[in-house]
Amino acid sequence: MAQLTHRASALHKSIPAVLFAARGLATASTSPITVETSLPFTGHKIDPPSRSVETSSQELLTFFRDMALMRRMEIAADSLYKAKLIRGFCHLYDGQEAVCVGMEAAINKKDCIITAYRDHCIFLGRGGTLLEAFAELMGRKSGCSKGKGGSMHFYKKEGGFYGGHGIVGAQVPLGCGLAFAQKYSKDESVTFAMYGDGAANQGQLFEALNMAALWDLPAILVCENNHYGMGTAEWRAAKSPAYYKRGDYVPGLKVDGMDVLAVKQACKFAKEHALKNGPIILEMDTYRYHGHSMSDPGSTYRTRDEISGVRQERDPIERVRKLILTHDIATEKELKDTEKEVRKEVDEAIAQAKESPMPDPSELFTNVYVKGLGTEVKLFHYIHLFLSRLLTTIVLEFLL
Amino acid sequence: MAATILHGVGATTALSSINYNNSRRSLPERKRTSLVIQCDGSLSSGLNISNNRGAKLSTNAVAQTKQENVTASTTSKPGHELLLFEALREGLEEEMERDPHVCVMGEDVGHYGGSYKVTKGLADKYGDLRVLDTPIAENSFTGMGIGAAMTGLRPIVEGMNMGFLLLAFNQISNNCGMLHYTSGGQFKIPIVIRGPGGVGRQLGAEHSQRLESYFQSIPGIQMVACSTPYNAKGLMKAAIRSDNPVILFEHVLLYNLKERIPDEEYVLSLEEAEMVRPGKHVTVLTYSRMRYHVMQAAKTLVNKGYDPEVIDIRSLKPFDLHTIGNSVKKTHHVLIVEECMRTGGIGASLTASINEHFHDYLDAPIVCLSSQDVPTPYAGALEEWTVVQPAQIVAAVEQLCQ
Numbered sequence: 156m157a158q159l160t161h162r163a164s165a166l167h168k169s170i171p172a173v174l175f176a177a178r179g180l181a182t183a184s185t186s187p188i189t190v191e192t193s194l195p196f197t198g199h200k201i202d203p204p205s206r207s208v209e210t211s212s213q214e215l216l217t218f219f220r221d222m223a224l225m226r227r228m229e230i231a232a233d234s235l236y237k238a239k240l241i242r243g244f245c246h247l248y249d250g251q252e253a254v255c256v257g258m259e260a261a262i263n264k265k266d267c268i269i270t271a272y273r274d275h276c277i278f279l280g281r282g283g284t285l286l287e288a289f290a291e292l293m294g295r296k297s298g299c300s301k302g303k304g305g306s307m308h309f310y311k312k313e314g315g316f317y318g319g320h321g322i323v324g325a326q327v328p329l330g331c332g333l334a335f336a337q338k339y340s341k342d343e344s345v346t347f348a349m350y351g352d353g354a355a356n357q358g359q360l361f362e363a364l365n366m367a368a369l370w371d372l373p374a375i376l377v378c379e380n381n382h383y384g385m386g387t388a389e390w391r392a393a394k395s396p397a398y399y400k401r402g403d404y405v406p407g408l409k410v411d412g413m414d415v416l417a418v419k420q421a422c423k424f425a426k427e428h429a430l431k432n433g434p435i436i437l438e439m440d441t442y443r444y445h446g447h448s449m450s451d452p453g454s455t456y457r458t459r460d461e462i463s464g465v466r467q468e469r470d471p472i473e474r475v476r477k478l479i480l481t482h483d484i485a486t487e488k489e490l491k492d493t494e495k496e497v498r499k500e501v502d503e504a505i506a507q508a509k510e511s512p513m514p515d516p517s518e519l520f521t522n523v524y525v526k527g528l529g530t531e532v533k534l535f536h537y538i539h540l541f542l543s544r545l546l547t548t549i550v551l552e553f554l555l
Numbered sequence: 556m557a558a559t560i561l562h563g564v565g566a567t568t569a570l571s572s573i574n575y576n577n578s579r580r581s582l583p584e585r586k587r588t589s590l591v592i593q594c595d596g597s598l599s600s601g602l603n604i605s606n607n608r609g610a611k612l613s614t615n616a617v618a619q620t621k622q623e624n625v626t627a628s629t630t631s632k633p634g635h636e637l638l639l640f641e642a643l644r645e646g647l648e649e650e651m652e653r654d655p656h657v658c659v660m661g662e663d664v665g666h667y668g669g670s671y672k673v674t675k676g677l678a679d680k681y682g683d684l685r686v687l688d689t690p691i692a693e694n695s696f697t698g699m700g701i702g703a704a705m706t707g708l709r710p711i712v713e714g715m716n717m718g719f720l721l722l723a724f725n726q727i728s729n730n731c732g733m734l735h736y737t738s739g740g741q742f743k744i745p746i747v748i749r750g751p752g753g754v755g756r757q758l759g760a761e762h763s764q765r766l767e768s769y770f771q772s773i774p775g776i777q778m779v780a781c782s783t784p785y786n787a788k789g790l791m792k793a794a795i796r797s798d799n800p801v802i803l804f805e806h807v808l809l810y811n812l813k814e815r816i817p818d819e820e821y822v823l824s825l826e827e828a829e830m831v832r833p834g835k836h837v838t839v840l841t842y843s844r845m846r847y848h849v850m851q852a853a854k855t856l857v858n859k860g861y862d863p864e865v866i867d868i869r870s871l872k873p874f875d876l877h878t879i880g881n882s883v884k885k886t887h888h889v890l891i892v893e894e895c896m897r898t899g900g901i902g903a904s905l906t907a908s909i910n911e912h913f914h915d916y917l918d919a920p921i922v923c924l925s926s927q928d929v930p931t932p933y934a935g936a937l938e939e940w941t942v943v944q945p946a947q948i949v950a951a952v953e954q955l956c957q
Contacts, residue, residue: 269702301739310738317705318738322729328695329730332702339658339684339708362695369690522740523775525798528826528873 183213188482192417193474199399201406201435204424208416212484214260218415219475219490221259222252224497225276226472228285229445231501232275232292236449240509241292244321245306247445248276250413253471254379254439255280257418258347262426265342267333269317269326270349272307273379273443277349281314285504286511296514303518324350324357327376331363334374334434345373345429347422353384355398364434368405371433375425376402378438379412385447386456399438412439413469442469634817640810642784643673646791647711649820651681654709657795660687660700661713661750670715671751671810697723697748701730701800704746709795717752717804718764731800732775747794749803753844753894754942756808760930763938767804767871768900778871779825780804780843784814786869789823797825804871806844828875834864836956837888840879840905842868845892845943852948861952863890871901879905880913887918888955892943897925922951 187209196203229249235241248255251273258268259280270277275288283299291298292306300308300319307321317333320326330348337344354360355378367374378398382389389396399407406428410421421437428435442465446453453462479485485493637645651657658681659674665688668675678686689696693714700710714720720727727748734742754763767778777799781787787805794801831846832853841849846867853863864882868875883889889909891902902923909921924943931941 267706299739300737300741303739304737308737310741312738312741317702317742318734320730322725325698325725325730328698328726329702329705331695332699332704333706335699336703336706336708339703359692359695359698362690362692363699365690366692366695366699370684370687522736524777525735525743525745528777528799 183211183216183484185211185213187211188215190416190478192411192420193414194411194417196417196421197399197409199397199402199407199409199436200404201408201428203408204420208420210416210419212479212482215475215479215482215484216493218256218260219472219479220493220497221256221280222415222472222475223494224285224500225249225252225256225279227494227497227501228275228279228288231505232289233445233449235289235292235505241306241449242294243305244272245292245449246273246447247449248273248443250444250465250470251379251381251439251441252276253415253418253474254377254412254441256471257415258377258422260415260419261422262345262347264313264315265344266426267315267317267330267337267344267346268349269330269333269346270319271323271326271351271354272319272321273351274307274309274319278309278311278316278319281311281316283309283311283314283316285501286507289505289508290511293508294513295508295511296518297508297511301518301522302514303522324354324359326350327354327357327360328363330376331367331372331374334367334372334429335370337373338370343430345375345426347375347377349377349379351384352378352380352382352389352396352398353387353392355380355401356384356393361401364402364405364436367434368402373429374434375422375429376405376434376436378436379441380438381441381443383443383447383456385451388456397438399436402434402436405434405436407436407438409438409440412441413465413471413474415471415475634815636813636815637784638810639781639784639787639805639812639814640671640673642788642814642816643781643791643805644675644677646788647673647795648677648680650792650795651677651685654795656707657709657711658685658687658703659711659713660689660696661711662689662691662715664688664713669713671805671807674713693719693722694726698726698730700746700748701726701734701744704744704800705734705742709745709747711747711749711795714748714750716762716764716807717750717766718761720748720750720766721764721769724769727770727776727800727802728773732773735775735799743798744800745798746800747791747797747803748800749791749794749805751805751807751810753804753806753808754926754931754938757933757935757938758807758931759933763931765895765900765926767802768895768903770802771872771901771904775800776872777801777825778804779869780806780871781869782806782809782843782846782867784812785816786823786829786867788816789821790825790869792822793825796822801825804843808844826870826873826875828869828878829867830878831865831867832863834862835886836862837864837890837952838879838882838886839863839865839890839892839948839952840868841865841892842871842901843894845894848943848945849892849948852945852952855945855949856952859949859953861956863952868905874905874908876908876912879909883909883913884916887916889917889921890948890951890955891921891923891925892948893923893925894942895925897923897928900925919955922955924948924951 189207189209192206195206226249229247236245255277287299291300294302296302308319310318327348327350330346334346380398384392399409408421411417425435425437476490663670664674665678665683665686697712700712703710731744734744752765779790781790794803839849849865856863864886866882891905893902895901902925906921906923927941932938
């Protein structure tokens with residue numbers, strides 16, 4: 156099944172060649188390359204990390220492939236939605252790929268990520284497969300939530316991905332809970348609770364921040380600021396759109412969210428900070444090409460020039476492509492081949508998902524409660540059965 | 556034997572705890588010790604597993620008004636006496652001792668010991684992280700509890716008053732109730748949300764709310780209401796052990812009830828109702844504080860020659876239709892007495908449910924006595940009239956049994 160290329164948590168560990176499907180990645184070098192982020196970081200009550208990021212050819216190629224895969228997936232989802240194979244709400248992430256790919260590069264699967272409804276790509280980053288994603292979008296039973304969640308409810312327990320939530324802002328207190336549990340079990344991992352610029356105005360965010368700061372929870376609040384809360388521009392919704400400063404007593408960092416290396420650096424920095432000092436806010440300055448969702452054309456509240464401008468100047472995939480070409484890591488053609496490969500993977504996954512069956516009607520009633528309802532009834536039932544069978548056996552043995 | 560198995564390997568539950576294991580299925584052919592007003596815990600000494608839903612229940616009935624403290628005495632084991640809030644604490648403490656994943660969070664639960672003393676002393680014993688004093692932020696600390704539960708912790712979230720949990724409604728409804736389903740079964744939410752509700756003593760409208768009606772349609776949660784120290788401890792333990800989210804409704808006026816409860820460990824079933832007083836003329840279904848109004852009315856009714864069967868439904872979601880059904884099939888008359896609001900309350904749902912399942916057995920329409928659809932007034936006399944009083948119960952039974 157098509158999956159994202161794995162990433163070692165430490166940059167210098169060599170990544171097993173078998174995990175790479177693309178030609179060229181296996182032979183790419185892991186020796187460090189230092190790149191400067193396009194923009195400096197801005198700190199609030201904290202000294203920002205250095206602009207120089209260590210990466211490697213292998214990592215850059217991985218970034219390119221992963222982001223291309225995500226981009227392709229989202230564009231395919233667009234077509235599927237228009238073909239009415241995906242229904243309801245569908246919020247696409249294209250343009251914002253650098254945020255989740257950069258984040259994954261800095262963390263491991265023990266760290267938790269929780270986000271809102273723009274979750275398809277983050278799901279992939281956490282180890283979800285294309286098939287699980289498309290099947291879920293199309294409501295099939297091989298979807299990651301058995302077809303019962305839909306676009307806004309992707310989860311991957313083994314990958315540390317806690318969803319996938321439809322109500323704006325409600326995932327942030329949940330994220331604090333994840334961080335609380337991490338602190339409780341002392342397992343040296345952190346939680347990235349992601350939300351948007353729209354959700355940044357929710358009261359529960361500040362409540363959660365207060366608690367996280369009070370108890371030094373290893374929570375990193377990541378504001379994916381794509382500058383529009385559905386149709387409302389940030390300057391029309393927020394008195395102070397400097398979301399990284401909103402934490403007041405909680406330090407913050409403003410990051411160029413279209414630069415995957417900057418994101419990686421910031422997340423690495425944030426993880427170290429959170430483990431030692433408690434919460435920190437990361438504001439990712441990013442952009443979504445699609446509208447808020449598939450029901451929103453995305454052009455009534457912003458100009459097409461703005462959208463194409465960002466695409467030309469700041470597209471995350473193009474940026475990595477330039478880096479790769481500048482450093483002679485791969486040729487144009489090789490990169491184009493990667494894109495073709497990725498497109499093929501996506502098409503195959505869609506074909507497979509289209510074939511997969513709908514959930515059985517009985518699935519309507521499964522997973523409402525954890526099986527057995529309560530604790531005593533089921534256990535007692537089984538013990539009773541076991542004992543009565545045992546008793547019957549003994550009696551029969553005795554009689555016969 | 557089942558008791559020891561239920562409590563896992565290494566439990567030191569004595570075999571004599573079987574004494575409390577009386578199946579109280581109200582099947583006509585089953586003998587039962589009579590429980591009118593005296594409480595007695597003497598039960599059959601054999602292991603009664605009549606069917607696959609045996610219960611570990613003592614058929615203690617505490618018929619008393621909320622002011623009196625009548626102690627229940629058991630004839631087999633001495634047990635120990637305590638107040639309802641202490642019983643809750645005992646259950647909570649036992650579970651915290653047993654499982655390090657169990658933790659408590661809420662306002663003033665730690666250093667202050669809980670506004671109703673349910674968590675008194677626990678912070679000293681288990682530390683500030685495990686008995687967490689939260690800021691006044693119900694929405695987010697309930698959300699935090701749910702997030703923690705997703706990872707495998709078993710938090711108990713205390714609402715200082717149930718009414719405050721309205722602020723957390725989104726978290727309780729969307730995340731607590733639904734995450735198990737929307738994640739396709741990947742995450743379970745073993746959280747307990749508890750707190751006192753109900754009409755108190757002139758606490759005013761906002762502090763006298765009954766939220767069971769608001770929460771009852773949330774899919775995926777279970778709701779139970781405790782009414783005696785015995786069932787408070789048992790239900791608390793069962794709720795903590797349950798892998799489903801459970802909302803445990805306590806009542807502000809019942810915290811000082813005194814009762815003698817067993818020394819041995821026991822856990823009650825979350826989905827079962829309690830037979831308080833068997834009878835044959837009318838089935839009276841009730842829960843929480845109204846149980847005591849009903850039992851007070853029962854005294855009067857018995858003197859007038861009626862034989863009411865009183866069932867404390869305990870499980871508000873799902874209803875124990877097995878017990879209720881057996882009773883309806885016996886008496887053919889149903890009276891529901893609840894403190895919930897009339898419109899859309901538990902009684903309304905229960906009426907619909909009984910009508911749907913046991914219509915053929917009813918000789919008369921179901922009568923439901925609920926609180927008035929008004930905000931609870933401050934003035935004492937007015938407050939008294941928003942809830943159902945024993946006199947009304949007596950009148951209703953008399954009319955029903957004509």
